[in-house]
Amino acid sequence: MxxxxxxxxxxxxxxxxxxxxxxxxxxxxxxxxxxxxxxxxxxxxxxxxxxxxxxxxxxxxxxxxxxxxxxxxxxxxxxxxxxxxxxxxxxxxxxxxxxxxxxxxxxxxxxxxxxxxxxxxxxxxxxxxxxxxxxxxxxxxxxxxxxxxxxxxxxxxxxxxxxxxxxxxxxxxFDEYNNDKPFYINGQNQIKVTRCSSDITGIFVCEKGPCPQENCIISKLFKEGCVFIYNSTQNATASIMFMQSLSSVVEFCNASTHNQEAPNLQNQICSLRSAWDVMADSADFKGSLPWKGSELPPxxxxxxxxxxxxxxxxxxxxxxxxxxxxx
Incomplete structure (x- = not known):
């Protein structure tokens, strides 16, 4: 300007x-x-x-x-x-x-x-x-x-x-995590971890160590002192907007992996659309085809x-x- x-x-x-x-x-x-x-x-x-x-x-x-x-x-x-x-x-x-x-x-x-x-x-x-x-x-x-x-x-x-x-x-x-609301109640009245994708695994840890999920829930509220620790070894490949630090994560969430229930900014600001869906609508993606051949770019x-x-x-x-x- x-x-x-x-x-x-x-x-x-x-x-x-x-x-x-x-x-x-x-x-x-x-x-x-x-x-x-x-x-x-x-x-x-x-x-x-x-x-x-x-x-x-x-x-x-x-x-x-x-x-x-x-x-x-x-x-x-x-x-x-x-x-x-x-x-x-x-x-x-x-x-x-x-x-x-x-x-x-x-x-x-x-x-x-x-x-x-x-x-x-x-x-x-x-x-x-x-x-x-x-x-x-x-x-x-x-x-x-x-x-x-x-x-x-x-x-x-x-x-x-x-x-x-x-x-x-x-x-x-936008981000697919939510530090202020790391857990939520899904459509089946189950407490879930705010994550994308839902395939990312981990364990619940109480005050004295690993514990079953039910030990962290009191009247559908998450018990203070409980945390969810993500496994360092994962099979999930998404998502970069959630936790790029996981070695298995190499993709953005798309329509098949996106968690629409998670209370995060991506869902709130982008009307439950996945990151890949939003990216696909950009001028960058609409105006380009994949790199030709099998070689990597310089x-x-x-x-x-x-x-x-x-x-x-x-x-x-x-x-x-x-x-x-x-x-």
């Missing part, structure tokens, strides 16, 4: 114009992410200027996207992958023969890397506010998430996490650019009429 401030006049001041030389992307929409021949071009990942310099961030971002590209390719039945990625590093980092920025800016990035002091902690998330099937604003990662390998055990590999978030950003699908290519300093120019009227004006 183009933003323009119109200068006005005050008293005898004929005109005072402030011209700010910023990145052109603030004045123009700039290049959008494009899907061509099954590959995404033009994705911008930007590191916040307040993030301390760490070359491992660049390395881990590249590894994350490379893994994500192949995981996404298989999860979408050979439909899409990541071809070209641009990483924008701050001007505050030391120069290292990086290309200089052209039209890119942190404010317009598809993925941002910055610290977060809110309740999310290091949780990756995607800013979504336009509804089902609509693109989100950006994906957010903290530097700690990208650097701390100890977090992989809980979230799964970074490439899998990126695909989960990309589905939020690009196709407007790994992504990366361009690292460095932001430049912003220049502020002050243009004043210095005519004789301005002689008595003091700044």
């Amino acid at each position: 183009t933003h323009r401030d119109n200068a006005g006049s005050v008293g005898s001041l004929k005109f005072v114009t402030f011209l700010v030389a910023l990145s052109p992307v603030l004045l123009l929409l700039g290049a959008r992410v494009q899907l061509q021949d099954n590959g995404y071009d033009g994705i911008l990942i930007a590191i916040n200027p307040q993030v301390p310099e760490n070359q491992n961030l660049i390395t881990n971002i590249k590894e994350m996207i490379t893994e994500a590209s192949f995981y996404l390719f298989n999860a979408t039945k050979r439909r899409v992958f990541f071809r070209n990625i641009q990483i924008l590093i701050p001007a505050t980092w030391n120069a290292n023969n990086y290309s200089k920025v052209k039209q890119e800016s942190y404010e317009k990035a598809d993925v941002i890397v910055t610290d977060w002091n809110g309740v999310q902690g290091d949780d990756p998330y995607t800013l979504q506010y336009r509804g089902c099937g609509k693109e989100g604003r950006y994906i957010h990662f903290t530097p700690n998430f990208l650097l701390n390998d100890d977090l992989i055990a809980g979230y799964g590999s970074r490439g899998r996490v990126f695909v989960h978030e990309w589905a939020h950003l690009r196709w407007g699908v 790994p992504p290519t990366f361009t690292v650019t460095q932001a430049g300093d912003k220049v502020v120019c002050l243009v004043l009227d210095v005519s004789s009429k301005m002689a008595e004006v003091t700044f």
Whole structure:
């Protein structure tokens, strides 16, 4: 969206114009992410200027996207992958023969890397506010998430996490879990675990260890202190929007695997439709056929650019009429 401030006049001041030389992307929409021949071009990942310099961030971002590209390719039945990625590093980092920025800016990035002091902690998330099937604003990662390998055990590999978030950003699908309501009563008055698909297995754990489900239920309410622990070994292949950390999960839920009863955002916002159903209606899927042949696509290519300093120019009227004006 183009933003323009119109200068006005005050008293005898004929005109005072402030011209700010910023990145052109603030004045123009700039290049959008494009899907061509099954590959995404033009994705911008930007590191916040307040993030301390760490070359491992660049390395881990590249590894994350490379893994994500192949995981996404298989999860979408050979439909899409990541071809070209641009990483924008701050001007505050030391120069290292990086290309200089052209039209890119942190404010317009598809993925941002910055610290977060809110309740999310290091949780990756995607800013979504336009509804089902609509693109989100950006994906957010903290530097700690990208650097701390100890977090992989809980979230799964970074490439899998990126695909989960990309589905939020690009196709407007939503989470299939619900931390606030991990259990629900189904149509047969049975307490079930909020999950997608229902084929994902696990065990109930009471205060003293594993226990049968009935030990966790009191008058159709879930007993405080009980939890459901998912088995590390699964046969279920879906779903990425539920728990991408499970090694068996390599697909999005479709019409045959989607759990319409689960009280999650995907059902609430997308009118009980599966993630795959929503994705199939997107322009990406309607306008592309599966990748030809049996080979895998090439790994992504990366361009690292460095932001430049912003220049502020002050243009004043210095005519004789301005002689008595003091700044």
